Amino acid sequence: MTPEAFAAFRKSVEDTFQSLYTIDVGSLSPEDRQRHQRLLSAAYLAVLAFENKAFGDLTASAKARLPDLAQRARALQDQLSGLKHASETLELVSSSLSVLTAIVKVLS
């Protein structure tokens, strides 16, 4: 993975966080609100993991694991960008929750 690919990966995770952050939780059902809380925290921890880890400090094994995660994060962001409804956003991010948690593990 190149520094540029790492930066693009980071941007897609930041954009995913922003998609969740802009959701008006007042409009959500109690179940969706809980789901939103879980996803928002996972996405924010992934954002923090990127902020606290410089590309130059990545281990070889982290570098080997990141391309697959980057591809999945990019695919998620591509799908999110056209969505209008909060429930669709939550559904989609829920299906990729494992990507967000894996990012935190790999970058820690």
Place this chain on the structure above:
Amino acid sequence: MGIRLLLLLASILTGLGCARVQVEPVRGVAASGRAYVETLKKVNEHALDESLAFSAHVLTLGDRTAPVLQATTDAMRKRIEDTAAAHAYFDAIGDYFEGLEALAQGDPGEATSKALEKTVDALNKDPVGLKLSDPKKAALSGFAGFVARQAHAAAVEKALRRDAEPVARHLALCEQQLDEEIRWVEGRISADRARTWKQKVEDPFLAGEKEGKALGKAWEDAWVEGVKAAPLVALLTQARKASRDMQTSWKKLLQGASDFEALQASLKTVKEGLDALKALKDAR
């Protein structure tokens, strides 16, 4: 005898004249270095404050579990440590420029040279998590070649040849750190503004159209705020420019020119703007 004396006097006067001219490029470098360091520290403090406040807010919106609280707290504690390390790293360049100006202002003694050498050692220490890319390293490797011959006093020229590259490298790393901190702030401001825009401008606007509701003054204010650029982002853009100008000024200094006074003025503007914003925020 008279001619010899005249020649000797002429040579002394020429030498003194040269010495005075030689000091010029370095004049103002210490004050600029201090202003630069202070500006970097201000951005550093803002970036940390923004990160902390935003993280606290996200904690109130997110999953209220022990692992989330722990992970967020750990990440922010690490950031506080890194910010303190960055402060010390920024100070090194201020110390160096002060030593360089002392050397240029007729203090070419062993003690001044040694003190300057010590500050270069501090510049050479890698800061936490910062590394230059290979192309950037390669671009900086020939910096000693920019030092103009006889444009500086001999002791200064010698120091510049030795330190040209470490200082350029340090300035590049400071810029990298600044860029990262600016990204922390911009990302959070952007997320907040997108949220406010969606919830206070877009949603009521579109709902109002369907339901025929009036929008009111609060909506108008939210729209105006959303359209305008965030003042902190504008200041950070200026800080980024000043950081790049600092690197250009260093190169010009090596070549025997100086534009540190203009740079100092621009750094002062950024620092005062950041101070004013902080005061405004604290007053709220």
